[in-house]
Amino acid sequence: MPAMAHFLPLSRVARLVGESRSVIQRMIRDGALATFDGMVDMNELLRVFPGVQWEDDGEFKRVEEIKAKAFSRRVMERTLPDKEVLAERLYEMSKEFAAAKTLLLHYDEVLRFLEDKLDDVAEAGAEVANPAVLQAVVDLKQWLRQELDATPKETERAQALLAQENVMRIMSAQVTILPAGHEFLVEGNDTLLEAALRAGIPLNYGCSNGNCGECKARLVSGQIKKVHPHDFVLKETEKAEGAFLLCSYTAVNDVVVEAGVSAADDIPLQSIPTRVKAVEIINDRIAALHLTAPRSQRLHFLAGQWVTLNAEGVGGEYYVASCPCEDRHIELHIRRDNRPFARHVFEDLAKEDVVRIDGPHGRFVMKLDSRRPVIFVAWEDGFAPIKSLVQHAMSLEIAESMYLYWAAGDIGNCGGNNGGNSVGHYQDNHCRSWADALDEFSYQALDTAAGTAAIAETILAHHPDLQRADFYVAGPHALLQALQAGALARGLSPLGWHGEVIE
Ligand code: FES
Structure with missing residues (x-):
């Protein structure tokens, strides 16, 4: 990475600009946002998001909220890091600040030295009566002064962005999981396991309280700290290789960890x-x-x-x-x-x-690495697993866009396969609020009275090309059959099809 540039990881960029990680990833893929080794340069961020008011962003508001609710210990505990972690983070940042200040003092000295040198050159030029050298030195000194006195471009926004990012680095640490490449932030008093689960990343674990050893992981880089004691005993050789328990430790700074992700x-x-x-x-x-x-x-x-x-x-x-x-x-x-x-x-x-x-x-579960549009279809109370999947996809923040179709009849009067026993769109309000809150989320309620074939047709009509998509469908066999055949005909990969028969 170039020296003196300031780079930010993607999770933090997403937080700073108030977008989901899928939106940021799409911008990178489309070439709208440049990255360097998976990180974004601060100047690039300022260029691409000229309209963002960093001062008004959520993180500052959150700090304000914490201050306002200082009397509420539970809020403090949930949001603020462990005291020792906080002290470590502040210490790390003060070291960075000291290094930056020392460097600036050094630059200042070099500049003064340079000016003296230029004076020497000017004197030498005067002695040999060389007006061209004299003029060049005067011009150079003038330019140097002007440049130093000029206000750097975007100072205010850059300062606000840096201040904002510093607050984030005190309040949270970024975690990267290898080899899967998942990323998430650890906040408050959370252990690495709690933070991963909150972000929808199903890391391997068992007891979640330090007894079973199932959450054993390896620290690749960064600093961690034990926040809960554990009874499980790690071998000395394992510890020497960086082994630790995800349910006992939190991250002090940005860390890279090798850990297993659970499959069904x-x-x-x-x-x-x-x-x-x-x-x-x-x-x-x-x-x-x-x-x-x-x-x-x-x-x-x-x-x-x-x-x-x-x-x-x-x-x-x-x-x-x-x-x-x-x-x-x-x-x-x-x-x-x-x-x-x-x-x-x-x-x-x-x-x-x-x-x-x-x-x-059951194996009707989310593909964790899907960065494509995801289509969810629920029939009646097949909405239950679909609701869980939708929320999981939202917490993962990786799906490019989400489409939810929910077919149900009038309560107790279903024209479809339920023999007059419809449950209705019983959590329609949740679906609508997801669609309102997320730009990349669309929701459509459908009536089972139309029958499975017509419903499949309606859904497929919205998606003529399914080459880049994942389908999750929970409903009667006839609906699954009609949708699967139609989706495959529109280019859906067989690996993108996930169906669960719920009659
Ligand atoms: S989950 Fe059992 S020790 Fe961590």
């Missing part, structure tokens, strides 16, 4: 006693069941998977509708039907009751 088959089956946080009867046909996992035992699963629920001796299988990035909260959508568990939820289940979760199961 890698996740061990778990049995977790959760508590009912709320039974939300959304309409006559469907309820959202909100569960909370114990502090020491969050559910390890991937978006799109299903689990078995058991309460008071009755059980049932349901897709998880929440994102794995949601910490201990687990949401499931329970259709009102003849299954005993559904009856139990609608009639008896109450806040604080215990619901045991066993699982997860």
Whole structure:
């Protein structure tokens, strides 16, 4: 990298300009934003985003909020780094500041030396009566003075950007995971594992509290710090090679870490006693069941998977509708039907009751490296796994654009395959708010009364070319068949097709 330039990693660039990483990546791919070794030069950032007011950006506001809510310890703990990490980051930055200041003093000395030298040359020119040399030296000195006195271009914006970035570097550290190449920021008191899961990156882990060793990783560069003790014992040889536990450590500065990412088959089956946080009867046909996992035992699963629920001796299988990035909260959508568990939820289940979760199961999961447009299609309560996948894709911030189609009938009156048992677009408000909040997100509600073939046709009509796309569909077999055939005919790669039959 050229000396004295100031480079920023992509996650930070995205935060600074208030865009998702997928937008920044598209700009890089299209040649609109230049990078150097995957980093963006500060001057390039100022050039490409002339309209951004760094001073008004979220990070400063967040600091202001923290100050305003200083009385609230929980907010402080969630947002501010561990005290020692904070001290380390400040120390690192003060070292950089000292180095920059020393360099400036050195430049200042060299300049003064240069001026003296020029005076010497001018004197020598005068002695040999060489007016051309004399004039050249005078011109050079004048130019030097002018340049030094001139205000550098974009000083104010550059200063604001640097100040903003410095705040970000104190509040968070960037993590790069090898070999997958995932990137995320660690904020507040989070361990590297918590921050990765929050960002939707399913790193390998087991107990999440330092006992099993499943989250073992290797530090490639940067500095980490233990924030939770662990009982699992690492061998001295492993430690010498940089091994550490993701669930015990946080990042002091920007780090590169070698760690494994879970695929659906890698996740061990778990049995977790959760508590009912709320039974939300959304309409006559469907309820959202909100569960909370114990502090020491969050559910390890991937978006799109299903689990078995058991309460008071009755059980049932349901897709998880929440994102794995949601910490201990687990949401499931329970259709009102003849299954005993559904009856139990609608009639008896109450806040604080215990619901045991066993699982997860299934391979209807997100492709983590998809940087293409993603099309999600849900039929009736097939919306549950799709909702989880959509939220996962949003937290990953890598999909170029997202299209969500949700087919449902009028409540209790479905013309499709559900025998007059439609659940309706029961979380339509969520879908609309995603579309409102994200530029690259579109949502369309469809009516199942049209039938699977017509619905498949409607969706495909919006996407004549599917060579660069990923499809996730949860619904009846007939819908999957019609969509898959049509999508492949429009160029979809067979690897881009992900279907889950939910009748
Ligand atoms: S997840 Fe078990 S030790 Fe980290």
